[in-house]
Amino acid sequence: MDRDGVKMREISPLSQSAKGFICENFLNIKGVISMQPRAMTTHQIRHMKGKEPIAMITAYDFPAAKLAEEAGADILLVGDSLGMVVLGYDSTIPVTIDDMVHHTKAVSRAAKQALVVADLPFLTYHGDRKDTLKNAGRLMQEAGAKAVKMEGGAEIVPMVQACVQAGIPVMGHLGLTPQSVHQVGGYRVQGREFDAAKKMLEDAQALVQAGVFAIVLELIPEPLAAKLTELISVPVIGIGAGRLCDGQVLVYHDLLQYASPVKPKFVKAYASIGDQITVAIRQYVQEVKSKDFPDASHVFGMDDQTKTQLDAHTVNPETSERI
Ligand code: KIV
Numbered sequence: 001m002d003r004d005g006v007k008m009r010e011i012s013p014l015s016q017s018a019k020g021f022i023c024e025n026f027l028n029i030k031g032v033i034s035m036q037p038r039a040m041t042t043h044q045i046r047h048m049k050g051k052e053p054i055a056m057i058t059a060y061d062f063p064a065a066k067l068a069e070e071a072g073a074d075i076l077l078v079g080d081s082l083g084m085v086v087l088g089y090d091s092t093i094p095v096t097i098d099d100m101v102h103h104t105k106a107v108s109r110a111a112k113q114a115l116v117v118a119d120l121p122f123l124t125y126h127g128d129r130k131d132t133l134k135n136a137g138r139l140m141q142e143a144g145a146k147a148v149k150m151e152g153g154a155e156i157v158p159m160v161q162a163c164v165q166a167g168i169p170v171m172g173h174l175g176l177t178p179q180s181v182h183q184v185g186g187y188r189v190q191g192r193e194f195d196a197a198k199k200m201l202e203d204a205q206a207l208v209q210a211g212v213f214a215i216v217l218e219l220i221p222e223p224l225a226a227k228l229t230e231l232i233s234v235p236v237i238g239i240g241a242g243r244l245c246d247g248q249v250l251v252y253h254d255l256l257q258y259a260s261p262v263k264p265k266f267v268k269a270y271a272s273i274g275d276q277i278t279v280a281i282r283q284y285v286q287e288v289k290s291k292d293f294p295d296a297s298h299v300f301g302m303d304d305q306t307k308t309q310l311d312a313h314t315v316n317p318e319t320s321e322r323i
Contacts, residue, residue: 136163172212216236225242
């Protein structure tokens with residue numbers, strides 16, 4: 001049951017003295033009311049399929065993660081898109097596992113409730129199972145992610161299985177897979193032709209069989225996303241995949257128009273933060289130049305006696321003589 005946008009459920013027998021309903025996220029595993037909101041799990045995400053739309057957003061640092069969590073995001077994705085929107089590369093390919101660990105650590109420190117999922121970057125899950133587990137393990141153990149995301153279909157099934165068998169939840173990613181941008185020939189809609197659409201359906205089934213708890217679909221036609229969402233048993237989270245998925249994901253910098261280089265058709269800009277930042281910083285620069293900042297309200301004083309003592313002892317640092 002939904003009340004005011006929060007998940008509510010009838011109080012469990014353990015805490016029946018408090019009649020009525022309470023926010024499910026404030027029940028601990030024994031069903032007892034806890035002051036700490038409960039952290040979102042991959043199991044909860046799976047159970048949201050067909051019941052409640054999943055809201056996912058990327059985050060790459062502490063303040064972004066904190067704000068996104070306060071705003072109610074279910075999943076914070078530390079996407080390798082950070083290579084483009086934070087580090088200034090022209091693709092996600094240069095992003096390293098160290099970059100991902102660094103940014104995921106910051107996001108995990110802020111996330112008390114939302115599920116933190118971190119991308120395994122380019123070529124970190126294509127060698128052997130041992131390397132894949134080492135890299136996924138770093139994101140979980142060192143950086144605090146609760147799951148990892150991998151791009152690809154049937155070809156990555158052995159790596160998905162290795163992680164799932166080791167207790168690492170995996171989110172799949174099909175459609176446009178930006179780590180393969182040079183192979184697919186650009187950032188363009190995928191799965192428009194029958195063969196490609198059919199292959200995507202098969203890849204999705206293979207990933208589900210391998211144990212993924214959710215799949216991101218990027219830049220595919222709405223009817224194909226709808227078909228996939230209907231056919232597979234795990235939540236489908238779309239980006240440029242239309243209205244009929246189980247959830248949506250957007251890149252933080254796109255959604256807020258925060259120095260995001262382009263605004264693709266599938267992005268809705270909910271704010272224009274970049275413009276506001278430029279206006280504010282321009283004013284700061286002007287006030288520094290004009291000496292309007294800082295003014296009296298920004299400075300710290302000193303008592304008169306100390307000031308007099310200081311004046312009496314002020315020496316010229318070059319001559320050591322009193323000034
Ligand atoms: O890296 C990323 O931000 C992503 C999203 C676009 C889904 O993979």
